[in-house]
Amino acid sequence: MFNGRVLLVSYWFPPAGGIAVQRALSLAKYLPQNGCELHVLAPTNPPSPVPDPSLLAEVPASVRVHRAWTPSPPAQLRKRIWGLISNGSKDGKSTKSKLAGGGHAPDFIRRLLSPDPEVVWVPFATRRANQVVRKYGIETVLVTAPPFSAFLVGNALKRKFPHLRLISDFRDEWLRFFLSTFDFQKSQYIRRHAEAIERSTIELSDKVVSITSPIVSELRERYPDQPQAKFVCIPNGYDPGSFVSFCPRPHATSKIVVTYVGTVYSTTSPRPYFEALDTLPESVRMRIETRFVGRIAEDQRSFLESRPDVKLLGYVTQKEALSHMEETDYLLLVMNDPSFATGKIYEYLATGKPILAFSPTGGEVERTLKETSGGWCLDKNDGEAIRAVLRKVASNDLAAQFRPNQNAIRCYERPGLAEKFAQLILNDGWPAFARSVQASVTPVL
Numbered sequence: 001m002f003n004g005r006v007l008l009v010s011y012w013f014p015p016a017g018g019i020a021v022q023r024a025l026s027l028a029k030y031l032p033q034n035g036c037e038l039h040v041l042a043p044t045n046p047p048s049p050v051p052d053p054s055l056l057a058e059v060p061a062s063v064r065v066h067r068a069w070t071p072s073p074p075a076q077l078r079k080r081i082w083g084l085i086s087n088g089s090k091d092g093k094s095t096k097s098k099l100a101g102g103g104h105a106p107d108f109i110r111r112l113l114s115p116d117p118e119v120v121w122v123p124f125a126t127r128r129a130n131q132v133v134r135k136y137g138i139e140t141v142l143v144t145a146p147p148f149s150a151f152l153v154g155n156a157l158k159r160k161f162p163h164l165r166l167i168s169d170f171r172d173e174w175l176r177f178f179l180s181t182f183d184f185q186k187s188q189y190i191r192r193h194a195e196a197i198e199r200s201t202i203e204l205s206d207k208v209v210s211i212t213s214p215i216v217s218e219l220r221e222r223y224p225d226q227p228q229a230k231f232v233c234i235p236n237g238y239d240p241g242s243f244v245s246f247c248p249r250p251h252a253t254s255k256i257v258v259t260y261v262g263t264v265y266s267t268t269s270p271r272p273y274f275e276a277l278d279t280l281p282e283s284v285r286m287r288i289e290t291r292f293v294g295r296i297a298e299d300q301r302s303f304l305e306s307r308p309d310v311k312l313l314g315y316v317t318q319k320e321a322l323s324h325m326e327e328t329d330y331l332l333l334v335m336n337d338p339s340f341a342t343g344k345i346y347e348y349l350a351t352g353k354p355i356l357a358f359s360p361t362g363g364e365v366e367r368t369l370k371e372t373s374g375g376w377c378l379d380k381n382d383g384e385a386i387r388a389v390l391r392k393v394a395s396n397d398l399a400a401q402f403r404p405n406q407n408a409i410r411c412y413e414r415p416g417l418a419e420k421f422a423q424l425i426l427n428d429g430w431p432a433f434a435r436s437v438q439a440s441v442t443p444v445l
Contacts, residue, residue, distance in 0.1 A: 004035050004036045004037055004139070004140075004425065004426055005036075005037045005039070005136055005137055005138050005139050005140070006031065006036045006037065006038050006039065006138065006139070006140045006141075006142060006425055007039045007040075007041060007129065007132055007133060007136075007138045007140070007141045007142070008024060008027055008028065008031075008038060008039070008040045008041070008142045008143075008144070009040075009041045009042075009125065009129065009141065009142070009143040009144070009150055009153050009154060010023075010024035010040065010041070010042055010143075010144050010150070011042065011043060011046070011118050011121060011145075011146075011147050011149075011150050012024065012042075012046065012048070013025065013028075013040060013042035013043075013046070013065075014052065014053065014055035014056045014058070014059065015046070015048075015051050015052065015053040015055065015056055016046040016048035016050070016051060016052070017048060017050045017051050017052025017055060017317065017318065018048065018049075018050040018052070018263070018315075019262060019263075019343045019344060020146075020171075021052075021055065022236070022239075022343060023144055023169070023171055023236060023343075024040070024042075024144050025055060025058060025059070026237070026239055026414035026417070026418055027142070027144075027418055027421060028040055028058075028059050028060070028063050029058055029059070029060060029239070029414070029418070030414060030415045030418030030419070031418055031421065031422055031425075032060055032062050032063060033415070033418075034418060034419050034421075034422030034426070035422060035426055036422055036425060036426070037062075037136075038062075038063045038064070039063070039064045039065075039066060039132055039136060039138065040059075040063060040064070040065045040066065041066045041067075041068060041125060041128060041129055041132060041153075042065065042066075042067060042068075043067065043068060043069070043070040043072075043121055043125075044067040044068060044069045044070070045069060045070060045072075046070070047070070047072045047073065049295060049315075050294075050295065050315050052317050052318060054317055054318070054319065055318065064136075066128055066132050067128075068121065068124040068125040068127070068128035068129075069124050070118070070120060070121035070124060070125075071120045071121075071124075072117060072118060072120050072121065107187070107189075110184065110187045110189060110190055111187075111189050113184075114187075114189060114190045114193045114194075115148055115149055115185075115190050115193050115194045115197060116146070116147045116148060116149050116184070116185070116190075117147075117184065118147035118149050118150070119147075119149035119152070121149070121150075122149055122150075122152045122153060125150075125153045126152070126153050126156045126157070129141075129153055129156075129157055130157070130160065133157060133161055133164070138164065139163075139164065139165060140164065140165045140166075140167065140425050141154050141157050141158070141164050141165070141166050141167070142167045142169060142421070142425070143166070143167070143168050143169065144169040144171060145168075145169065145170065145171060145172075146171060146172055146174075146178065148174050148178070148194065148197065148198075149197075151168055151197060151198075151200075151201040152197065154166050154168060154201070154204075154205075155197075155200050155201055155204050158204045158205075159204070165206045165207075165425075166204055166205045166206050166207075167205065167206065167207045167208075167209060167421075167424060167425070168201050168202075168205040168207075168208050168209070169209045169210070169234075170208070170209065170210040170211070170215065170219070171210075171211055171236070171343075172211075172340075173210070173215045173218060173337075173339055173340075174194060174198055175191070175194060175195060175198060175222075176218070177267075177337055177339065177340070179191055179194060181265075181266065181267050182265075199223070202219065202223045202226055202230075203223075203226065205230065206230070207230060207231075207232055207424050208226075208230055208231050208232070209231075209232045209233070209234050209421075209424070210231075210232075210233060210234075211233070211234070211235050211236050211340075211341075211343075212233065212235065212339055212340060212341060212364045213233050213364075214338070214339040214364060215233075215339050215340075216231050216232070216233045218339070219231055232424065234417055234420045234421060235341070235346075235412060235417065236341070236343040236346055236412075236417075237346045237412035237413055237414045237416075237417045238346040238347045238349065238350040238412060238413065238414060239413075239414045240350070240413050240414075240415070242318065242322065242347075242350075243322070243350045243351070246322060246325075246326060246350075246351060247326055248326055248327075248351075248352070248353070249326050249327050250327065251327040251328070251329075253289060255286075255287055255288060255289040256287055256288050256289070256329050256330070256393055256394060256396060257289050257290075257291060257327070257328045257329050257330070258288060258289070258290045258291070258328065258329065258330045258331075258332050258356065258393070259290075259291045259292075259293060259324055259325060259328035259330070259331055259332060260290070260291070260292045260293065260294070260331075260332040260333070260334075261293045261294055261321050261324065261325060261331070261344060261347075261348075262293075262294045262342070262344045263294050263295045263296075263297070264292060264294065264295070264296045264297060264300045264304070265297040265299075265300065266297070266299065266300075267334075267335065267336045267337060268334045268335060268336070268342070269300055269334065269336075270290075270304075270332065270334050270358070271303070272334075272358050272380035272386065273290075273332065273334070273356075273358055273386070274290075274307065275383075276383055276386035276387050276390060277309075277390055279383070279387060280387060280390060280391065280394075284390070284391060284394045285309065285394075286309070287394040287395075288309065288390070288393060288394055289309060289310075289311065290307075290309060290310050290311070290332065291310075291311045291313055291324065291328070292304065292310065292311070292312050292313060293313045293314075293315075293316060293320075293321050293324050294314075294315055294316075294321075295314075295315050296312065322351075325347075325348075325351050325353065326351075328353060329353075329354075329393075329396075329399065330353065330354050330355070330356050330375075330393060330398075330399075331348045331351065331353050331354070331355050331356070331375075332355075332356050332357075332358075333345055333348060333355055333356070333357040333358070333359070333365065333375075334357070334358045334359070335357070335358075335359045335363070335364075335365050336359070336360070336380070337360075337363070338359070338360040338362060338363030338364065338365075339363070339364060340363075340364055340365070341364040341365050341367075341368045342365070345357070345365065345368060345369075345374075346412045348374070348375075349368075349372055349374045349404070349409045349412065350409065350412075352404060354374075354375045354376075354398065354399060354402040354404075355369060355374050355375025355376070356375060356376060356378070356389070356393070357369060357375060357376065357377045357378065358377075358378050358379075358380050358386075359377055359378075359379075360379055360380075361377075361379045361382075363377075365377055371405070371408050372404060372405050372408040372409045373402075373403055373404050373405040373408070374404050374405075374409065375402070376389055376398070
């Protein structure tokens with residue numbers, strides 16, 4: 001058997017905050033309880049737009065956190081730089097500035113920062129990871145992404161130390177979803193580079209994990225030459241410890257409060273919700289107040305700021321976000337991709353509050369809500385169904401029908417999901433050559 005020494009590589013890790021850190025943070029909390037000696041590699045200076053240093057207190061003392069510096073500028077500065085380069089001067093005219101190579105600046109920068117801007121961390125992270133593997137006798141490297149450039153670290157380690165077991169964790173679908181959703185990624189050069197990196201990652205990995213069955217199936221179909229057993233589904237979830245003191249309470253308004261928690265961008269735009277709401281009589285519309293807790297992408301901000309029935313509360317810590325969820329009547333969720341059940345849905349389920357979800361029929365969000373009886377899933381193209389539900393929300397009739405399946409919801413608790421990762425790490429079903437090589441390796445302490 002292996003001794004369970006694991007290096008978790010995660011670009012997003014506390015003191016960074018937001019939903020992006022939760023998978024790695026839960027692994028740091030619960031893998032040690034399952035027989036793993038855990039080491040974490042993360043940036044010294046993560047350029048997180050949503051820092052939450054309070055999350056550091058959740059990392060067990062037994063977990064060794066190693067840091068590697070990244071030359072990435074702070075999130076707000078990076079956003080301003082890219083805005084100036086891509087949008088032009090203050091008068092609104094595009095600069096169309098050309099660099100020595102003759103290409104426009106955004107194209108040059110996309111090539112330089114391919115497959116994503118966080119790639120500048122890779123050489124520093126790889127060097128630090130090499131040191132950690134040698135010093136502590138690491139057996140398994142677990143890389144969780146995005147950013148997908150983090151896979152380059154795991155791939156380099158696997159090539160240098162063939163005895164290592166490499167587990168690559170896809171928290172998003174890369175080639176179909178990610179590259180078509182975010183503006184920086186919309187480049188043929190980045191796509192070609194991403195395709196090459198993903199193929200190398202799949203081929204080098206001993207196990208490939210993703211968060212939903214449709215994404216796992218998509219990866220299997222994309223790489224039919226790889227063993228089917230290599231691909232594993234381990235969903236996202238929620239930390240029950242975060243909800244120990246969760247206490248639903250009334251809000252200070254006579255209206256029905258609907259709350260969205262998380263980042264609003266194109267794929268999670270609440271426009272279908274408001275478009276349906278706007279077709280209802282004013283007496284119904286005015287009964288509902290919608291609150292947004294979290295970051296709002298620039299292309300969504302003006303639309304939300306113009307609405308009198310909306311409160312934008314901005315980004316807050318996880319503790320404050322839970323407080324807002326305590327006093328809401330409904331939780332609003334939007335996911336336009338049918339392959340995804342956004343990570344926020346599991347924390348929503350843990351609150352015991354009814355969920356109003358806008359997502360395609362037959363998708364992962366609908367499947368999850370049916371499985372857990374956690375709320376109602378509405379297709380954005382079915383305006384009549386949306387209006388019917390919103391009328392019931394305004395009259396407070398819908399809440400009386402809400403009967404969540406707590407046993408099904410508990411299947412998404414993070415300790416149990418971390419145990420599934422531990423089973424991948426600690427089981428003895430790995431290739432015989434890996435076991436024989438590892439047996440001859442003595443950690444340098």
